[in-house]
Amino acid sequence: KTAILLTHPWSVLGGDMDNNVPETLCKAFAHAGYYVVRFNFRGVGKSKGRCTCRASGERKDVLKIVDMLTGNDKIKNSKECKQYAKLGIPKLKRVLLVGYSYGSMITNSCVRMRKEIIGYVSVSCPFPVIWFLSCFNTRNLWEGMLTVKPKLFLCGTDDDFTSESSFSDYIMQMPKFNRRSVMIEEINHGWWKKEVALGGLILSWMRKTWKMEAKFQGHLIKASPQADEIEDDIEEEVVDGDVDNVTLKKKN
Numbered sequence: 001k002t003a004i005l006l007t008h009p010w011s012v013l014g015g016d017m018d019n020n021v022p023e024t025l026c027k028a029f030a031h032a033g034y035y036v037v038r039f040n041f042r043g044v045g046k047s048k049g050r051c052t053c054r055a056s057g058e059r060k061d062v063l064k065i066v067d068m069l070t071g072n073d074k075i076k077n078s079k080e081c082k083q084y085a086k087l088g089i090p091k092l093k094r095v096l097l098v099g100y101s102y103g104s105m106i107t108n109s110c111v112r113m114r115k116e117i118i119g120y121v122s123v124s125c126p127f128p129v130i131w132f133l134s135c136f137n138t139r140n141l142w143e144g145m146l147t148v149k150p151k152l153f154l155c156g157t158d159d160d161f162t163s164e165s166s167f168s169d170y171i172m173q174m175p176k177f178n179r180r181s182v183m184i185e186e187i188n189h190g191w192w193k194k195e196v197a198l199g200g201l202i203l204s205w206m207r208k209t210w211k212m213e214a215k216f217q218g219h220l221i222k223a224s225p226q227a228d229e230i231e232d233d234i235e236e237e238v239v240d241g242d243v244d245n246v247t248l249k250k251k252n
Contacts (some may be wrong), residue, residue: 003069029199109142128161154198180205
């Protein structure tokens, strides 16, 4: 009973849930047997509301959907949750967040907000410009990303926003335990015609990662609640472990 939640690029530059990356990944994950959700952030497409300059609203969007998928008591009697229940989908216990571009900045920072969130996949996160995309709210977003839960960082060597050295520098600041990062040669920010291969890479990582789940669960440490824009308990402390960073080279 695992769900995968996908998020899209920045709407200001035309990003929405029909972007080539989340759309293709949605099909790949569904074909693999997972429950998959992709949606438009507030103010995008038919979604109500307006986008928020500091990304607080978009983070709430992600958490609301997680609560809906897992039957969280806070919203189980809401109109949206009742409509969702009519679809006949069972209550899910685990949610993996998969964010692309701007969307990865959002989902990465939500991982510690719910115990049902089991980890995140960050595809082409624009680390160097998070300060701009969040209107200087970098600290809150960055602290939310620091987790011992499984996390996979993916980026192309020809990315339009993040250089190879910059990508490496940012990843090295993340907790080492359950961390894996991969750079793929000759891939830019758009991932055009490489989306299916991207889905396969993520699925392979998932299969390998959750074989170690029992060991991972033993490293979770409860911590005291901390304040944030979204008032939720911080569920863990940072624990160091192994690191595995690789670059995939294109075969001739």
